[in-house]
Amino acid sequence: MGWLCIYASSYSPDVPANPLANMSFDKLMAFSWFKQLLWIATAVVLIVILLVVDYKAYDTLAYALYFGMIALLLVTMVVARPIAGSRSWLELGPVRLQPAEFAKFTTALAASRFMASINLRYQNWRDQLMLAGITLLPPLLIVASNESGQALVFGALLLAYFREGMSPLILLLLAAGGVILLMALLVPKLWLVAGFTLMLLTVLGLNRRVLRHHLLLALGVWLVVIGMVIGVDFFYNNVLQRHQRQRIEILLNPSSDPLGKGWNVTQSKIAIGSGGLLGKGFLQGTQTKFDFVPEQSTDFIFCTIGEEFGWMGSLVVLGMYLTLLWRIVYVAERQKSVFGRTYGYCVACVLFFHITVNVGMTIGLAPVVGIPLPFFSYGGSSLWSFTILLFTLLALDAYRKQDLVR
Numbered sequence: 001m002g003w004l005c006i007y008a009s010s011y012s013p014d015v016p017a018n019p020l021a022n023m024s025f026d027k028l029m030a031f032s033w034f035k036q037l038l039w040i041a042t043a044v045v046l047i048v049i050l051l052v053v054d055y056k057a058y059d060t061l062a063y064a065l066y067f068g069m070i071a072l073l074l075v076t077m078v079v080a081r082p083i084a085g086s087r088s089w090l091e092l093g094p095v096r097l098q099p100a101e102f103a104k105f106t107t108a109l110a111a112s113r114f115m116a117s118i119n120l121r122y123q124n125w126r127d128q129l130m131l132a133g134i135t136l137l138p139p140l141l142i143v144a145s146n147e148s149g150q151a152l153v154f155g156a157l158l159l160a161y162f163r164e165g166m167s168p169l170i171l172l173l174l175a176a177g178g179v180i181l182l183m184a185l186l187v188p189k190l191w192l193v194a195g196f197t198l199m200l201l202t203v204l205g206l207n208r209r210v211l212r213h214h215l216l217l218a219l220g221v222w223l224v225v226i227g228m229v230i231g232v233d234f235f236y237n238n239v240l241q242r243h244q245r246q247r248i249e250i251l252l253n254p255s256s257d258p259l260g261k262g263w264n265v266t267q268s269k270i271a272i273g274s275g276g277l278l279g280k281g282f283l284q285g286t287q288t289k290f291d292f293v294p295e296q297s298t299d300f301i302f303c304t305i306g307e308e309f310g311w312m313g314s315l316v317v318l319g320m321y322l323t324l325l326w327r328i329v330y331v332a333e334r335q336k337s338v339f340g341r342t343y344g345y346c347v348a349c350v351l352f353f354h355i356t357v358n359v360g361m362t363i364g365l366a367p368v369v370g371i372p373l374p375f376f377s378y379g380g381s382s383l384w385s386f387t388i389l390l391f392t393l394l395a396l397d398a399y400r401k402q403d404l405v406r
Contacts, residue, residue: 001317002376003040004282005304007033009297009378011283029094032297032378039380043387050391055399058392059113059339066110066134072099073141080145088147100150101385103138108346108389110134111157115164116339128170131161148244149369156353160345164338180225184232186252192229196222247367264300267292268362272306272314279310297378299370302362321355321374328390331397340396347389 010032028034072090076099080087089096111134135158139151162171183192200222236245246261258266271287280286285307287293293303306314325348332344351374358373360366372382 002301002373003033003036005301005308005376006036006297006378008283008285008308009288009301009304011289035380036378036383039383042380043383046384046387047391050388051395051398053395055395055402058109058343058396059116059337062106062109062113066106069099069103069106070137070141073103073138073145077141077145082146086146088142088145088150095380098150098379098381100138100142100145100147101381102388103142103150104153104350105385105388105392107135107138107154108157108160108343108350109392111161112339112342112346115161115342116337128166131166146241149371152357152369153350153353153371156349157346159349159352160342163345164342177228180228181232184229185236185248189229189233193226196225196229247369251364251367264294264368265361265364267294268300268303269364271303272363275307275310275313277311279306279308279313282308284308295370298372299358299368299377300362301373301377302359305376306362317376318355318359321351325352325355328393331393334400335396336400340393340400343396344393347393350389351386 076090077087080089081091083089088100089098111131114131114134135154139154142148142151158166158171158174162168200218236248240248249256250262250265256262267287271285271293274280274287275285283289285304287307288296288304293300296303302314305317309316328344328348328351332341332348335341335344354371354374357366357369357371358377361368372379374386375383
């Protein structure tokens with residue numbers, strides 16, 4: 001289905017009815033649908049390799065693969081030429097690969113190996129810092145290469161750690177921090193400072209135990225919150241790049257510049273909405289055919305689904321994704337080892353993040369961050385990455401009964 005959508009997004013009536021018979025290989029390589037067909041063929045070979053490799057190798061080589069990927073990310077930062085402002089692509093002749101895509105796999109393996117350690121204590125700050133280091137090092141290198149979208153995916157791994165016993169307080173603090181930063185962008189700073197100060201005084205006034213024993217902690221939390229509120233402008237204006245600020249502005253106010261920086265999202269919503277209930281039909285999408293939607297075969301491939309197959313087609317695709325995620329969680333839960341279970345949840349969380357954010361940004365519910373829709377978006381790196389993630393789990397599951405519970 002993904003390949004059909006890629007074909008539809010790049011379809012032109014001028015192409016001969018049977019291009020495979022009437023065109024040379026060099027001319028066919030100009031079409032994204034043909035190149036994706038080659039990537040699919042190589043992915044099938046990759047699947048066979050993943051399933052025949054000894055399942056113990058994924059556990060044994062987890063750290064080696066992780067540090068090898070760290071080295072590859074460092075090399076990419078140095079030798080890659082800028083493409084759309086990002087140094088994140090390695091060019092090997094006619095083939096371009098994005099190491100950031102594969103870093104999700106190696107990070108999931110390394111984190112799973114670490115969490116399966118016999119002496120791991122989830123409430124130990126040292127162990128939590130080690131796990132944070134394993135998780136954060138790849139996205140930091142990816143951000144240094146000017147590829148912020150792929151870096152955000154690593155945050156989804158926290159949900160997998162929560163399943164294995166990580167304190168829910170960490171997730172609550174991160175969620176609260178996100179809400180505070182969002183409020184600081186929407187609400188006048190003076191109001192927020194006054195509101196949080198009033199909350200602190202109210203807590204201290206109603207609970208004398210806090211006043212006696214936790215005064216310094218309460219003041220520390222208040223200072224952190226106020227610092228976030230006051231410092232958000234500096235971060236927004238001096239850390240975020242211009243296009244990142246524009247994406248946030250469009251998310252918060254979609255109608256502010258529909259023909260300028262909001263063009264992508266505006267055309268995306270028009271394309272999806274024009275599909276109606278049942279869609280315009282395969283290869284009949286006018287928004288897609290006349291290139292109104294940018295990046296229509298990659299980041300905005302969901303527009304093709306919505307326009308040509310309508311609400312019902314979109315519902316079928318989302319239902320398939322939901323079924324896939326449910327099945328991955330089911331497979332993860334039946335693993336006999338902590339390594340296999342944690343890895344399974346990492347796969348589910350990465351796919352969930354990609355699906356949610358990609359579909360969300362095409363309908364204006366998430367910022368445009370440039371991450372692909374799994375198994376639908378055009379691109380060899382993403383297809384290989386999702387294939388490796390998924391079929392490594394199947395390889396582990398095939399031998400689950402040979403694992404000892406740890």
